[in-house]
Amino acid sequence: MSKFDEAIELYKSEMTGKIGMKSIDEALLIKITKGLGPSIYKKDAAKVSSSDKTEMQRVKDNFLIKKLGLEEGPKLDKGIDAVIEKIGRSNRNKYRAIFYYLLVKHFRKSALYAD
Numbered sequence: 056m057s058k059f060d061e062a063i064e065l066y067k068s069e070m071t072g073k074i075g076m077k078s079i080d081e082a083l084l085i086k087i088t089k090g091l092g093p094s095i096y097k098k099d100a101a102k103v104s105s106s107d108k109t110e111m112q113r114v115k116d117n118f119l120i121k122k123l124g125l126e127e128g129p130k131l132d133k134g135i136d137a138v139i140e141k142i143g144r145s146n147r148n149k150y151r152a153i154f155y156y157l158l159v160k161h162f163r164k165s166a167l168y169a170d
Contacts, residue, residue: 095151103151115131124167
């Protein structure tokens with residue numbers, strides 16, 4: 056099994072286990088993870104620090120606004136907050152791929168990753 060496949064299995068395990076998700080769009084998860092490139096293999100870059108305001112601003116600017124094409128506004132903060140709640144505020148393993156997957160689902164932007 057490749058390192059990429061191992062990462063996908065880890066993410067799926069976290070999503071169904073710790074987060075308690077019933078179903079996962081595996082194709083979407085794979086596309087989002089591939090889009091993150093080699094950062095998924097770096098311990099620090101693979102995770103999101105939800106308590107770091109600078110990091111949350113970066114997620115908003117670089118992913119939600121630039122990548123997903125959303126407009127700046129309070130709904131972005133509410134969406135980020137909803138994802139943090141879903142993953143669990145005390146969960147120290149907020150993997151970036153899962154975080155972005157949940158943001159894509161929250162804002163109904165899965166079509167951006169369609170073939």
